[in-house]
Amino acid sequence: MRRWSEMAWRRMESVWRKRGVCDKIEKGGGLRHGRERDFAQSKLETKQRFSRRRSKVWDREKIVIIPDHYIFTSDERANRNVDILRDFCTEQNIKYYYDIKDIGNFRANPDYKGVCHIALAQEDSHTCNAGAFGQFASGIGNTDAGFVMGTGKILLKVPPTMRFILDGEMPKYLLAKDLILQIIGEITVAGATYKSMEFVGSTVESLNMEERMTLCNMVVEAGGKNGVVPVDKTTLKYLEDKTTLTFEPVYSDDCARFIQEYKFDVSKLEPLVAKPHSPDNRALARECKDVKIDRVYIGSCTGGKTEDFLAAAKVFLASGKKVKVPTFLVPATQKVWMDIYGLPVPGSGGKTCSQIFEEAGCEVCVSTTNRNFPGRMGHKEGQVYLASPYTAAASALTGYVTDPREFLL
């Protein structure tokens, strides 16, 4: 067992406890883990293997299940899958299950948490998002998820770590999306395969939690197993009203080894895009100014956070113009949706994002995303440019890929 001998059987529990954050968050703030496909998996496991033997999940209080992807739909099979999930959670008495009660309208589901990535192991490739909290978090498939749910264990190989040192003051026209597109462009879509990506440096320290999530969310687009931003006062502040439990952050110490180190002077970077059809197909936004676009989408787990919409609103506000192509804004969670309608945008004289978006002629939908492989956003011949919310909003205003400095300077 040469290859697998390196893989340690790790007690999820101990890692969770050690990492701390996840457990607390789920109890304090209702963060979640799982989706209907876990569920389907679990159901299978349950019905066809476990339940015959009256098997139970490993720990009903340490498994968080949230239906997501294919929820608000009339698709019978998708709805069936949620029903199976619910049955399973009931049968297993899962403590943290966030149900969907009204598939017709997401606003009618006060418990609905949307697409969230806060867990150690989760059946979603963007689970690595949770690295923003200093957690080890990595996407797995359904079978692995079923195994974790049944045993509390996962076979994991300790990944080598690549360190990314981002220093310098972040220019006001850049967002974390530009940073990660810069990094993926540098190391390619497979540059971090099987590896852990650690983000440090003065720029990273200056990023808020949502921006850190954007950074960590896309490590999988470089093939990474996980990404991590060390816990600091920003993390602790963010968690203040979300947990009352104590936890112990874990850091790279002096003995930590890094297989590669990359340094970036962020003050010299420019707004970027990833051209079709790969997240590593990096180009400067201004180099693509002749690329005509048909629509703009700001949303997904990477670009659908409150900060992302505030950024887009800032560009629309600065321009005072209307968008020239259909522009779709898709909040990732109900809280973000409420923020869009409730939070005043700084410097706008009290306007909310929604007012600014309406004035600019955008539509708030109930997909800035993370992938641009063929077919990722509809038709397989479609061409998708990935960009920051600033660049997306600036492009919406012109109908061409546009450097946000045209509006923000």
Added chain:
Amino acid sequence: MAAAAAAAAAAVARASKTSTYSQETRSALSSTSNLRFPSRPSFPIYPSFSRSTPEPLLLSTSPRAAVTPSSPSPTTFHGPCYVLGDNIDTDQIIPAEHLTLVPSKPDEYRKLGSFSLCGLPSAAYPVPFVPSGAASTPFPVVIAGANFGCGSSREHAPVALGAAGVRAVVAEYYARIFFRNSVSTGEIFPLESEETGIWKECTTGDIVTVDLDGSWLINHTTGKEHRLKPIGDAGPVIEAGGIFAYARKTGMIASASTA
């Protein structure tokens, strides 16, 4: 993707897949009877799968591992290959619109197979991987470039390939989650080539043999042989039928009969 790996229902689907596959394999062999095989003396061999053991009993009784401990391991896969380039992501392998299909249900498992690789841009890949109206592919071996299976964590990707009748993929390397899902579900052997760029030396429809034991990919059409990296310790997991079966077999978790 639920439950693909989970032995049970997927196993039922697999049993039917296996029989379909053997027929195809035979026709592939006969169509190449005029080809000269290079040096592999052990060829041709009809594929033998531990999975061809009747498995429906798994649904009601024990996991696959418990009933097939002494079955012969699969050693070779033979037939026409389908050739892909670099960075084939999971949306091309199985587009998101088909993810509501649950692989543990045999009819949905078959349907997943019929959709496998349907997300490929047809301009670049004019030969359909699964012929229109068919449930399985005439290509039991897929040859690809770097970073195969990148993108989402959907287990439907290796499951769809397996459901279509693919037994092995040969790529330069895999995206981590795809590799892991292939092993965990036991659906396909994700093999890595020693050299880079062999996909450029192969053409869709070339008749190939994958020799697991010897770690070779033999292209009978071009007469070239390509060294593979040994599948190593992932092999027994795939042979066992996935991580659950393997874990039971090795005592990592209780077996069905003792629980």
